[in-house]
Amino acid sequence: MNSFTEENYLKAIYKLSLNGVQGVSTNAIADKLATKPSSVTDMIKKLADKKLVSYQKYQGVNLTKKGSDVAVSIIRNHRLWEVFLVEKLNFKWDEVHDLAEELEHINTHKLTERLDEFLGFPKFDPHGDPIPDKDGNIIQHKDVTLSDLIRGEKAVVVGVKEHSKSYLNYLEQLQLVLGAEVEVKDIVEFDATMQILVNNKQVIISNQASKNLIVKKI
Amino acid sequence: MNSFTEENYLKAIYKLSLNGVQGVSTNAIADKLATKPSSVTDMIKKLADKKLVSYQKYQGVNLTKKGSDVAVSIIRNHRLWEVFLVEKLNFKWDEVHDLAEELEHINTHKLTERLDEFLGFPKFDPHGDPIPDKDGNIIQHKDVTLSDLIRGEKAVVVGVKEHSKSYLNYLEQLQLVLGAEVEVKDIVEFDATMQILVNNKQVIISNQASKNLIVKKI
């Protein structure tokens, strides 16, 4: 079995690998986990001993198949619990991350599968992130963001790239929730600030905000 | 915040105090937690520093109000999660203990209260143990066991004093589940083995088994 800490490292490395990076850097991991590079080096050695990552000094790490499987299963758990918290316990989408961070480590095959079934085999979590299926397959929706649209285009909100409470809370105030329809009315050339229509209401949104909102054109 | 380990110590001390014991012994705690007395002494000192227990060398420990509150809230969590696992995820009563041992430590007020509400404010867990309410009040049903009955008496199964998988599994095979009606047909004088009627079926049950089954006379 792996400790919570080991699991968090594997998850961090997995997520940092998604950008197609070959060899995740020690500093990047330290940043993501809010720890020190020297601590990361120590842990990487341990994970390498357990064949969960492949590692050569100064060259960064990559997950092995085994390590990747563990990471995906934790992500599966995390996202299923988020669905549970929002759909069954009526939490809001900006409240569930920290709780799911704890629940995800109760990593028992049977519990996960029963939960999945109880929830009706959801495909996405409350933030639009895809939930890996029981075999670890995961649908990656391609990241078209609101900031990619041009004037006159319409789209539906399908996810977020940033999960902070403040961002999610802000989006909710603007009614920019999953499924909302948006239409680009105008874009400021200077800083890409957008004027958009959400539920017939005019909204002004910064580039910082629009580039973190994943949409699907319609 | 308290670590998982600290919480497990508090829970163990709480349970060992239920028999009206003043000053829970180091050895009893070590036994319950499958650890060594020297480890227990170390941890007790730490808990005493945090004002969670009162302690004098060689005299055993007692929970303070603060320590007792923590213990009760963990027990509340544990039992609520057990209800969830059995009623919502269709686990059997002999499968839920270990999972609940992990879930109980995600000790967030809001989560517990939402779960309680979702489950319909249950009063008892799947083994018949009372669930403390949100203020920590707990109904203690007085422990009449099957072994206390005499020939001819009838009763309903309301709980168990022993939670091992093997015991629970055995009871289920005999249909001695919560709510089952039993009638004492005969008792062997030598070793208190009982012949009882469960759902019109004759069952022979040892004293070891009957004294761990909590019943209510009817």
Add this chain to the structure above:
DNA sequence: AATAAAATTTAGATTAATCTAAAAATATAA
């Protein structure tokens, strides 16, 4: 290619939880 800057690793400490073995205190029994 030499040097400066940045990233990474090593060395050595620290903290929490545990252990074994030995010492001290308490309880029990002749």
Add this chain to the structure above:
DNA sequence: TTATATTTTTAGATTAATCTAAATTTTATT
């Protein structure tokens, strides 16, 4: 009540995860 047994505590080590500070390697820049 003295000796013996049991319980509890202390002393000193160990393991996992972390840290700081120093050393090393890689990368970037002149």
